[in-house]
Amino acid sequence: MLVAAATASTEPTPEQIGxxxxxxxxxxALQRAYPEAIRFDTHLLAVTDTLQERLHEQGIRGFxxxxxxxxxxxxxxxxPLGYAxxxxxxxxxxxxxxxxxxxxxxxxxxxxILVYRESRxxxxxxxRFLRQYRGKDGDDPIRINRDIINxxxxxxxxxxxxxxxxxxxxxxEAAFDQLQPN
Amino acid sequence: MKRVAVLLAAxxxxxxxxxxxxxxxVQGGVYDKPYLRQTTGGTTVGGYIDHELFWNDKAKxxxxxxxxxxxxSEVSDRIHVAAEIExxxxxxxxxxxxxxxxxxxxxxxxxxxxxxxxxxxxxxxGRFNLIHDSPLNDLTNRPLVARExxxxxxxxxxxxxxxxxxxxxxxxxxxxxxxVNGFANSAATRLRSGRGSQKRDNNEEKSIVGxxxxxxxxxxxxxxxxxxxxxxxxxxxxxxxxxVDASWNRGPxxxxxxxxTASIDGADEDSRSGYYTQVAYxxxxxxxxxxxxxxxxxxxxxxxxxxxxxxTRTTVGLxxxxxxxxxxxxxxxxxxxxxxxxxxxxxxxxxx
Numbered sequence: 001m002l003v004a005a006a007t008a009s010t011e012p013t014p015e016q017i018g019x020x021x022x023x024x025x026x027x028x029a030l031q032r033a034y035p036e037a038i039r040f041d042t043h044l045l046a047v048t049d050t051l052q053e054r055l056h057e058q059g060i061r062g063f064x065x066x067x068x069x070x071x072x073x074x075x076x077x078x079x080p081l082g083y084a085x086x087x088x089x090x091x092x093x094x095x096x097x098x099x100x101x102x103x104x105x106x107x108x109x110x111x112x113i114l115v116y117r118e119s120r121x122x123x124x125x126x127x128r129f130l131r132q133y134r135g136k137d138g139d140d141p142i143r144i145n146r147d148i149i150n151x152x153x154x155x156x157x158x159x160x161x162x163x164x165x166x167x168x169x170x171x172x173e174a175a176f177d178q179l180q181p182n
Numbered sequence: 183m184k185r186v187a188v189l190l191a192a193x194x195x196x197x198x199x200x201x202x203x204x205x206x207x208v209q210g211g212v213y214d215k216p217y218l219r220q221t222t223g224g225t226t227v228g229g230y231i232d233h234e235l236f237w238n239d240k241a242k243x244x245x246x247x248x249x250x251x252x253x254x255s256e257v258s259d260r261i262h263v264a265a266e267i268e269x270x271x272x273x274x275x276x277x278x279x280x281x282x283x284x285x286x287x288x289x290x291x292x293x294x295x296x297x298x299x300x301x302x303x304x305x306x307x308g309r310f311n312l313i314h315d316s317p318l319n320d321l322t323n324r325p326l327v328a329r330e331x332x333x334x335x336x337x338x339x340x341x342x343x344x345x346x347x348x349x350x351x352x353x354x355x356x357x358x359x360x361x362v363n364g365f366a367n368s369a370a371t372r373l374r375s376g377r378g379s380q381k382r383d384n385n386e387e388k389s390i391v392g393x394x395x396x397x398x399x400x401x402x403x404x405x406x407x408x409x410x411x412x413x414x415x416x417x418x419x420x421x422x423x424x425x426v427d428a429s430w431n432r433g434p435x436x437x438x439x440x441x442x443t444a445s446i447d448g449a450d451e452d453s454r455s456g457y458y459t460q461v462a463y464x465x466x467x468x469x470x471x472x473x474x475x476x477x478x479x480x481x482x483x484x485x486x487x488x489x490x491x492x493x494t495r496t497t498v499g500l501x502x503x504x505x506x507x508x509x510x511x512x513x514x515x516x517x518x519x520x521x522x523x524x525x526x527x528x529x530x531x532x533x534x
Contacts (some may be wrong), residue, residue, distance in 0.1 A: 127351045128400050144506070145434050145464040145476045149401045152209045152318065155506045159474070 023125060024114045026086055026099070033101035033110045034073035034081050041072040045175045060167050070175040073101075082109060083176060085168045089160040091117075096124070096160055100133075100168035106176060108136045111165060124157045138169045208356065208395060209403065211304075211312045225255040230533045232316035238515075238525025246272045247529075248316060250284065260291040268335075283380070285337045295345035299360070302380055303340050306358035306393035307409045308332040308440050309427035316531035320436075320462045320480040321499045322513050323527065327456030330486050331442040332425060333374040338362035338391070339381070352399040357392065364389025365413040365421050370449040373423075376413060385417030401431040419448035434464040451489030458484045472504040494518035508532035 024032070030040050045068045047055075055063060073081040082103045088095035094117035103109045111133045113125040123129060129151060136142055142162050144150045150158050229251040235244050252266040265286040271279030287301035305311060310328040314335055328334045342360030349355055363383040369376025378384065389411025397403045405427045413421040425442035443455040462480035469475050477500070484495040499513035513527045 126348075128348075128354060131352065132400060143467060145467060147433055149431050150506070151400075152313075 021116045021122065021125075022114070023116065024099075024112055026114065029086070029099040029112045029114050030071055030073070030084060030101075032112065033084055033099060036075050037073035037081055038076050039074045039078075040084075041074065043070045043072060043175055043179060044068075045070050045171055045178065047171075051174060055167070055170060058166070058170060060163065060170060063167065068171045068175075070172060072179070080104065083172045085172055086114065087164045087168050089164040089167075091157040091160045096157060096164070098161060098164055100165055100172070102137075102169070102172050106137055106169070106173055108133045108165065108169070110134065111161070122157075123151050123154055124161060129158075133165055136165065136169070138166075138173050142166050142169075208306075208309070208312045208405075225253060228252050228254075228534060230315055230317050230531065232322075232529060232531035234322055234527060234529040236525065236527055239522040250315075262289045262291075263287070264289070283337075284335055289344075293345070295347055296343050297345060298341070299344055299358075300341040301339075302337050303342070303360050303362065305336040305338050305362065305391045305409065306344075306360070307336060307391055307407050307423060308334075308425040308442055309395075309403075309405050309429065309438070310334055310440060311336050312393075315533070316529070317507055317509055317533050320478050320501055320509075320511070321460070321482055321497050322511050322529040323497070323515065325440065325456075325458035325460075325482065326484045326486040326493060326495060327440060327442050327458055329374060330488060331373065331444050331454055331456045332423065333377055336377060337380075338364065338378060338389075340388075340391075342392075353397060355394070355396045357394050359392040360390070361388045362391055362411075364409075364411040367414050369413045369421055370419075370446060373444060373446075373454070376421075378413075384415050385412055387412035387417040389413075389421075403427075403429045413446070414448060419446075421446050436460075436462040436464075454486070454488050456484075456486035458482055470502070470504070474506065475502065475504045477502050491519075493520060 031037070047063065047066055047068060052063070068085060071084045073084065075081055082101055084099055084101040086097065086099050088097050096113065096117070097115040099112045099114060100108060101110045111130045113130070116122050116125055132148060133142070141147050142165055144155070144158060144162065148158065148162055230248070231250070232248045233244065234247050236242065247270065249269040250266055253264065255263045257263060266284040268282050268284040269279070273279050273281050283302050285302050285304045287299050287303055289297050289299045291297040308328065310325060311332055311334045314324065314328070324334055340360045340362030342358070344358040345356065347355045363378045363380070365373070365376045366378045366384045367376065389409060391407070391409040393405055393407035395403060395405035407425045409423040411421065412419060421444070423442060423444045425440060427438070427440040429436070429438035437460070439457065439459040441455070441457040444453070446452050446454070460480065460482040462478050464476045464478050466477045467475065469477060480499045480501070482497045484497070486493055495518065496516045497513055499511055501509050501511040503509045509531050511527070511529045511531070515524060515527065517523045
């Protein structure tokens with residue numbers, strides 16, 4: 001899992017946390033992202049110092065782990081359909097868990113919210129908002145006021161997802177490069 | 183009044199008690215304020231402040247225009263109380279300010295498509311009245327039509343229903359429909375002066391205010407609204423206001439506009455109308471060492487026709503948002519008739 005390093009300065013109260021809303025399990029999210037897939041292989045991407053430096057160069061901070069699980073969707077003929085990663089980013093107080101799926105051109109094919117833990121801003125879970133990530137790749141800004149339409153009142157959640165999608169695209173591209181035959 | 187009771191009963195009957203509370207589908211509306219601090223018991227405290235410097239031939243002055251704390255409380259998942267207390271112009275200092283409840287509502291959700299709301303309601307008339315907070319707006323002064331035809335901020339004592347539907351994956355539709363005390367006698371001379379009492383209606387007739395909005399996809403919002411009912415003390419003369427609004431956002435570009443027309447029986451000037459169009463463009467993101475910042479250039483064209491008089495205003499503005507919730511605005515206004523009001527406005531506004 002991608003794990004964001006940023007944490008709230010103080011522990012939130014249960015009221016601040018709000019209800020924990022689980023919309024999809026990881027398996028359900030992967031199957032929805034790739035309905036034709038019959039198998040998902042897991043590739044553990046080592047986040048080396050070099051990779052961390054490249055991440056920082058792209059202005060993406062807040063990754064504390066040393067590896068990322070990348071899922072490779074395969075159809076009945078064992079042909080890869082795409083890659084996916086499940087990540088977490090702090091919204092306002094607590095992490096939003098989400099899945100980013102890309103096609104073999106490394107363009108986002110879908111984004112889904114698995115778990116939403118904040119008391120406000122859950123509108124980001126709807127495809128009405130999430131569909132605007134489709135077709136984005138690592139060269140897109142993926143930022144409010146540029147290519148992502150904000151949801152007023154859910155700005156922190158939107159920003160968190162923007163960072164999460166950019167981070168996921170970075171790791172999925174890195175995994176894709178590693179897995180390509182020389 | 184019987185008709186009103188039947189209307190409310192019919193709408194309530196259409197709802198079923200199965201879904202959690204939602205909100206009116208108006209982005210930036212009452213439930214979209216960035217409440218930042220939560221106390222115990224599920225009550226959230228927040229607010230916004232704005233401060234303005236006017237520099238024209240009529241006035242060269244600072245104005246502590248608004249300090250507005252708000253409260254939001256979840257009694258349960260489906261029962262919410264929200265309120266906004268307005269301190270305008272420093273409160274009632276020297277008799278030229280005011281302190282009032284801008285809105286205070288109790289919402290009970292029977293269904294995602296039908297929540298009952300009662301209290302001092304932010305009237306769903308036009309779009310600007312619902313999302314008038316200074317930190318949200320790119321220009322300091324409100325549109326002329328939002329002062330003289332839809333007298334923002336318009337909040338009225340009443341009850342009614344609101345709800346949200348999702349007709350497709352991309353679309354959302356919302357409605358608000360309330361029975362309210364309505365306008366008072368002095369609306370005949372100026373609508374702004376005729377905002378009604380929160381305590382006691384001046385006649386036995388109730389007014390109805392409603393809005394239907396439709397967003398086919400994120401970034402495009404269309405709305406139509408009305409406010410109809412008797413306004414004079416005898417309850418014989420009707421006041422009707424109709425408004426349409428639209429907003430569109432793609433990447434760094436925002437466009438919006440609103441048109442409203444009022445028909446006032448028994449008034450010397452019985453027909454009044456106005457509109458505005460506004461465009462804004464965001465640029466230089468992440469400037470001045472604020473990673474979430476943006477500059478915005480905005481322009482608005484305003485017109486009102488009040489029968490005996492009319493006015494046209496053009497405003498150009500440049501603002502800087504170090505964060506989305508905080509803004510420094512510099513505007514220049516040019517009036518067609520009121521030349522002495524031409525001038526600069528510098529203002530600060532922020533949610534907190």
